[in-house]
Amino acid sequence: xxxxxxxxxxxxxxxxxxxxxxxxxxxxxxxxxxxxxxxxxxxxxxxxxxxxxxxxxxxxxxxxxxxxxxxxxxxxxxxxxxxxxxxxxxxxxxxxxxxxxxxxxxxxxxxxxxxxxxxxxxxxxxxxxxxxxxxxxxxxxxxxxxxxxxxxxxxxxxxxxxxxxxxxxxxxxxxxxxxxxxxxxxxxxxxxxxxxxxxxxxxxxxxxxxxxxxxxxxxxxxxxxxxxxxxxxxxxxxxxxxxxxxxxxxxxxxxxxxxxxxxxxxxxxxxxxxxxxx
Ligand SMILES: [Zn+2]
Ligand SMILES: [Zn+2]
Numbered sequence: 231x232x233x234x235x236x237x238x239x240x241x242x243x244x245x246x247x248x249x250x251x252x253x254x255x256x257x258x259x260x261x262x263x264x265x266x267x268x269x270x271x272x273x274x275x276x277x278x279x280x281x282x283x284x285x286x287x288x289x290x291x292x293x294x295x296x297x298x299x300x301x302x303x304x305x306x307x308x309x310x311x312x313x314x315x316x317x318x319x320x321x322x323x324x325x326x327x328x329x330x331x332x333x334x335x336x337x338x339x340x341x342x343x344x345x346x347x348x349x350x351x352x353x354x355x356x357x358x359x360x361x362x363x364x365x366x367x368x369x370x371x372x373x374x375x376x377x378x379x380x381x382x383x384x385x386x387x388x389x390x391x392x393x394x395x396x397x398x399x400x401x402x403x404x405x406x407x408x409x410x411x412x413x414x415x416x417x418x419x420x421x422x423x424x425x426x427x428x429x430x431x432x433x434x435x436x437x438x439x440x441x442x443x444x445x446x447x448x449x450x451x452x453x454x455x456x457x458x459x460x461x462x463x464x465x466x467x468x469x470x471x472x473x474x475x476x477x478x479x480x481x482x483x484x485x486x487x488x489x490x491x492x493x494x495x496x497x498x499x500x501x502x503x504x505x506x507x508x
Contacts, residue, residue: 233400234378236268236399237505238266238404238505238506239503240258240263240501240503240504241263241279241281241284241502242258242261242262242263242279242281242502243281243473244257244258244473244476245310245408246310248280254476254479257483257500260279260284261280261309262276262305262310262311263277263278263279263284263285264276264406264432265285268379270294271296271299272300275302276395277311277408278312278315278318279312280313282318283314286318286319289320297326298323298325298326298327299328300320300327301329301381302328302331303393304332305392305394306332306333306390306391306393306409315348320362322360322361323361324363326361326362327362328363328365330366330367332367332369333368333369333391334368336390339366339368340368340369341366378399378400379398383396384420384421386417387411388411388450389449396424396425396428397508402508404430404506405424405430405466408432409434409473410434410451410452411451412452412456413447418460421460427464428466428467429466429468430508431461432470433452433456433461433472434451434457435454435471435472435486435499436474437452437453438454439455441453441475457471458490458494468498469490469498470497470506471483474500483499486499487499
């Protein structure tokens with residue numbers, strides 16, 4: 231018998247900076263955010279890019295109001311992964327409990343990093359004083375259960391650090407591996423082990439191989455080709471290309487998908503509104 235099935239929804243798929251341009255809207259211009267509803271009132275969220283605002287707005291439109299709980303997991307603190315947080319309506323609702331999970335960075339806890347960012351003069355509101363009940367969790371404690379989902383993490387290769395998260399539900403697995411540069415053998419092998427047999431691997435495919443080789447080595451991002459190699463080595467069922475370059479148009483992304491599928495037919499490309507069942 232099948233138990234509960236969850237859906238991981240993409241609210242933002244773009245890397246680096248939002249792209250509200252007509253030639254990029256089929257796949258979407260919001261930066262990184264995904265969520266899964268555990269119940270009507272409890273949510274698991276991956277990253278707080280500008281897509282997070284849309285999740286907050288969607289919840290605000292619901293008829294049922296009451297206490298809600300959010301478990302947010304941050305891959306890292308670059309703008310495209312946190313810029314949506316101050317625009318997330320549940321921050322301003324005293325009935326919300328928001329637990330933010332992240333790693334220590336430069337000797338600062340996740341709480342210190344975010345409170346130093348969401349404060350005047352960068353934003354008119356102090357994160358430290360928002361009406362929601364805020365909780366901060368150092369990711370050292372993972373893996374942890376949230377409902378019947380188990381969350382674990384793995385460090386990736388990225389300037390200032392980045393974490394991959396794996397969601398496991400029964401025998402279903404999704405690995406979220408954004409902001410990662412391939413090429414360090416130990417990290418690549420660890421990611422392959424971490425992704426072994428996953429139903430979905432969501433992977434940083436910022437560059438096409440030519441862009442990467444000529445200009446972007448050391449910038450902390452990867453290519454669709456490295457994505458395919460990782461997915462194949464890990465025996466992943468479906469690869470999802472993610473963290474689209476802000477200059478790549480819908481047409482470019484379709485071309486990337488076409489060539490990637492020639493190498494690995496079970497490849498998809500993330501777009502806003504897409505949902506992965508698990
Ligand atoms: Zn990013
Ligand atoms: Zn980054």
